[in-house]
Amino acid sequence: MALVKIENVSKIYQMGEVEVKALQNISLSIDKASFVSFVGPSGSGKTTILNLIGCLDKPTAGDVFVAGEHINLLNRKQSAAFRGSVLGFIFQSFNLLPVLTTFENIEYPLVMIKNISQSIRNRAVLKVLKSVGMLEQKDKFPDQLSGGQKQRAAVARALVTQPKLVLADEPTANLDKKSAVNVIQLMRAMRDELGTTFIFSTHDPKIMKEAEVVFTLEDGMLLTEDSRKNNFTF
Amino acid sequence: MNKIFKMAIRNLMRYKRRTLLTSLLITVGILTVILFSGLAGSFKEMMIGQITDSNLAQIQIHKKGYVASIDSMPLNLNLSPKRYKTIENILQDHPDVHAHAPRIKLSAMLSNYSETTNIRLNAVDPEKETMVCPDVTDRMVFKDNVRKKLFVKPGEIIIPKNLAKGMKIKAGSLVVIVAQNKDSSINGLNFTVAAVIESVLGPQGKEGYIHIKDARTLLRMEKPEVTEIAIRIKNFNKLNTVYADLKSSLLKFKNEKGEPIFEIHTWKKLSPFVNIANMIDIMTISMKIIMIAIVLISILNVMIMSVYERIREIGTMIAIGTSPGKIMGLFLSEGFFLGLVSGIAGNVIGVAGIYLLNIFKIRFSFGRVDNLILSPAININELFWLTVIVLLVSVFATLPPAYKASKMEPVDALRHV
Numbered sequence: 001m002a003l004v005k006i007e008n009v010s011k012i013y014q015m016g017e018v019e020v021k022a023l024q025n026i027s028l029s030i031d032k033a034s035f036v037s038f039v040g041p042s043g044s045g046k047t048t049i050l051n052l053i054g055c056l057d058k059p060t061a062g063d064v065f066v067a068g069e070h071i072n073l074l075n076r077k078q079s080a081a082f083r084g085s086v087l088g089f090i091f092q093s094f095n096l097l098p099v100l101t102t103f104e105n106i107e108y109p110l111v112m113i114k115n116i117s118q119s120i121r122n123r124a125v126l127k128v129l130k131s132v133g134m135l136e137q138k139d140k141f142p143d144q145l146s147g148g149q150k151q152r153a154a155v156a157r158a159l160v161t162q163p164k165l166v167l168a169d170e171p172t173a174n175l176d177k178k179s180a181v182n183v184i185q186l187m188r189a190m191r192d193e194l195g196t197t198f199i200f201s202t203h204d205p206k207i208m209k210e211a212e213v214v215f216t217l218e219d220g221m222l223l224t225e226d227s228r229k230n231n232f233t234f
Numbered sequence: 235m236n237k238i239f240k241m242a243i244r245n246l247m248r249y250k251r252r253t254l255l256t257s258l259l260i261t262v263g264i265l266t267v268i269l270f271s272g273l274a275g276s277f278k279e280m281m282i283g284q285i286t287d288s289n290l291a292q293i294q295i296h297k298k299g300y301v302a303s304i305d306s307m308p309l310n311l312n313l314s315p316k317r318y319k320t321i322e323n324i325l326q327d328h329p330d331v332h333a334h335a336p337r338i339k340l341s342a343m344l345s346n347y348s349e350t351t352n353i354r355l356n357a358v359d360p361e362k363e364t365m366v367c368p369d370v371t372d373r374m375v376f377k378d379n380v381r382k383k384l385f386v387k388p389g390e391i392i393i394p395k396n397l398a399k400g401m402k403i404k405a406g407s408l409v410v411i412v413a414q415n416k417d418s419s420i421n422g423l424n425f426t427v428a429a430v431i432e433s434v435l436g437p438q439g440k441e442g443y444i445h446i447k448d449a450r451t452l453l454r455m456e457k458p459e460v461t462e463i464a465i466r467i468k469n470f471n472k473l474n475t476v477y478a479d480l481k482s483s484l485l486k487f488k489n490e491k492g493e494p495i496f497e498i499h500t501w502k503k504l505s506p507f508v509n510i511a512n513m514i515d516i517m518t519i520s521m522k523i524i525m526i527a528i529v530l531i532s533i534l535n536v537m538i539m540s541v542y543e544r545i546r547e548i549g550t551m552i553a554i555g556t557s558p559g560k561i562m563g564l565f566l567s568e569g570f571f572l573g574l575v576s577g578i579a580g581n582v583i584g585v586a587g588i589y590l591l592n593i594f595k596i597r598f599s600f601g602r603v604d605n606l607i608l609s610p611a612i613n614i615n616e617l618f619w620l621t622v623i624v625l626l627v628s629v630f631a632t633l634p635p636a637y638k639a640s641k642m643e644p645v646d647a648l649r650h651v
Contacts (some may be wrong), residue, residue, distance in 0.1 A: 057643075063245060080355065080558070083553065083555040084554065087555075095546065095648075097551070099244035100241070109554055111556060113554070
C-alpha cells in the first residue's frame with residue numbers, strides 16, 4: 001500500500017518576472033517501509049519534491065497524499081502537527097539546535113511536539129541513541145561532535161518519535177565518503193529495524209546505490225523510476 | 235515550559251557579550267531611575283517638610299474668601315470664637331489630626347524710633363504653634379538660649395532678618411508696632427525683640443511673630459477672633475484623605491445664602507513650591523519614560539538580531555513540527571529573562587546606591603537654610619512596579635521579532651544562508 005502518493009504535481013516559483021518550473025506534472029507513489037532515493041543534478045527538483053512530501057511547501061497544481069492525508073489541504077498549524085506526528089527530517093547541514101546537548105536535541109521533538117512524560121522520553125531517547133551508536137556522546141553539544149556524529153544524532157532525532165516517514169535532503173552532502181556510507185547504512189538498518197519509510201535525495205552515485213527505489217529527476221520532470229540497484233552517473 | 239525557559243536562557247548565554255551589554259544598559263537605566271527617584275523624592279519631601287513644618291503647616295482653615303485676598307491680610311474675614319470652637323470640635327474628633335493652632339495674621343507698621351516700615355505678623359500661641367510647625371524655631375536667632383516651645387512671650391516680637399538688618403535691630407532692641415483694626419482704629423504697642431528669624435525661602439520674607447494675646451490687645455478685639463487655623467496630621471501620606479474628610483465636615487456649615495462659611499486648603503494651594511514639587515514629579519516620570527525607551531529599544535534590537543541570526547534554526551524547529559506558539563514562546567521567554575535579570579540587577583545595585591548615598595550624606599542649602607541632608611529612599615512598591623514595567627516592556631519589545639519568527643515559512647527559513 002502506498003504511503004506517499006503524488007498526482008500530477010507541479011511547482012512553479014515566481015522569480016521576479018521569470019517563472020521557474022521546479023516540478024512539472026509529476027505522479028508517483030512510494031510504498032510503506034521502502035528505502036527511496038530521489039536523484040538528479042542540482043536544480044532538478046529533488047529538494048522541492050521532498051519539501052512537498054514533507055508538508056513544508058504546497059504544490060502549484062496537483063495533489064499530495066501522505067499516510068492517507070491530503071496534505072495540500074492542511075493549514076499552517078495542522079501542517080506543523082502533521083509533521084510532528086507522521087514525519088521525521090534529516091537535513092544536509094544536520095541542523096541540530098546548538099544550545100541543546102545530543103540527548104536534548106533528540107529529546108526535543110518528544111518535549112515540544114509530543115509532550116511525553118520524562119521517564120518515557122528518557123527511555124525512548126536512550127534507545128535511539130544506542131541504536132545510532134551515540135550513547136557516549138549524549139551530553140556533548142553539537143559543536144563538540146564530528147560531522148558523521150552530528151548526522152547520526154540527526155537521524156536519531158528524526159526517528160525518536162517513531163514517524164511513518166523520514167525525509168532526508170542530501171543527508172550525506174557534508175560528510176566524508178566513509179561517514180556518508182555509514183549514515184546511509186544506519187538509515188537502512190533503522191528501516192529494517194523499525195519499518196520506517198526513508199526518502200532521501202542525493203547526487204552521489206555511491207549513495208544512490210544503497211536505495212531500493214530510485215526516482216530520477218531532471219529539470220523538474222520525472223525521468224525514470226528504477227526499483228533495481230543500478231549505477232547512476234551525472 | 236521548563237524546556238522553553240531552559241532553551242531561552244541558553245540562547246541568551248550563547249551571545250554572552252551582547253546579552254551582557256544589553257543587560258548592562260537596562261541595568262544602568264533602572265539604576266538611574268532608582269537613584270533619581272530616591273534623590274528627587276527625598277529633596278521634595280525635605281522641601282515640603284521645610285515649608286510645612288517651619289511656617290505654613292500642612293492644612294489651613296479660614297473663613298471663606300480669605301485666601302483670595304490673603305495679600306491684604308483682611309481682618310474682617312476673621313473667624314469668630316463660636317466658629318473657631320465649631321472647627322476645633324471637628325478637629326479634636328478627627329483621629330488623624332495631630333494638632334491644630336490658631337493664628338491671627340495682620341499687617342502693621344514697625345518702628346525703631348528713628349525709622350518706620352511695614353511688617354507682616356503672625357500672632358500665634360507658641361505652644362500650639364510648635365505642635366503644628368515643629369521646626370518654626372530652627373530659623374530663629376535668640377539673644378539668650380535657644381527657645382523651643384515658648385519662643386515668643388507676651389510683649390516680645392520676632393523680627394524677619396531682612397528688616398532687622400535694614401533697621402539695625404537686634405535681639406533685645408525695643409520697637410513699636412502700630413496697627414489698624416477692622417474698625418479703622420489705630421493702636422500701638424511696645425515690644426522687645428526676642429529673636430531675628432530667617433525666612434525659609436530667602437530674603438523676600440517679611441513675616442514676624444508676636445504672641446496671640448498681644449495681637450488681640452493691639453487690634454482691640456472684643457472677642458478672641460482667629461484668622462486661620464493651622465493643622466498638622468499624624469501621617470503626611472494621608473494628607474488628601476484627611477483633607478477630603480475635613481472639607482466634607484466643614485461644607486455642612488453654610489450661611490443664610492446657602493454658601494459655605496469655611497474654606498480649607500492643603501499646603502499645595504498655599505505655597506508656590508508646589509510647582510517645583512510637580513516639576514520634580516514630571517522629571518521623575520520623564521526618567522522612567524527614558525528608561526522604558528532604553529529597555530524597549532535595546533531589547534527590540536537584540537531580539538531582532540537574534541531572530542535574523544537564527545533563521546535556519548527557526549526553520550528547523552518549525553520543520554520538525556514545533557508549533558508557531560512555542561516558537562513565539564521561546565523568543566518571548568528570552569526577552570522576559572533578559573528583562574528579569576536586568577531588572578533584578580538594576581534593583582539590587584539601585585538599592586545599594588541608595589544605601590551608599592545615605593552613608594555618604596549629601597548636604598545642601600535651600601533658601602536660607604543650610605546643611606540640609608538628603609535621605610534618599612525608595613519603597614518596595616516602587617521597586618516592584620519598576621520591575622513589572624521593565625518585564626512588560628521587555629516582553630512587549632520582543633513581540634514583533636517573536637511574531638516574525640513564529641510566522642516564518644519553514645521552506646524559506648531552511649533555505650536561508
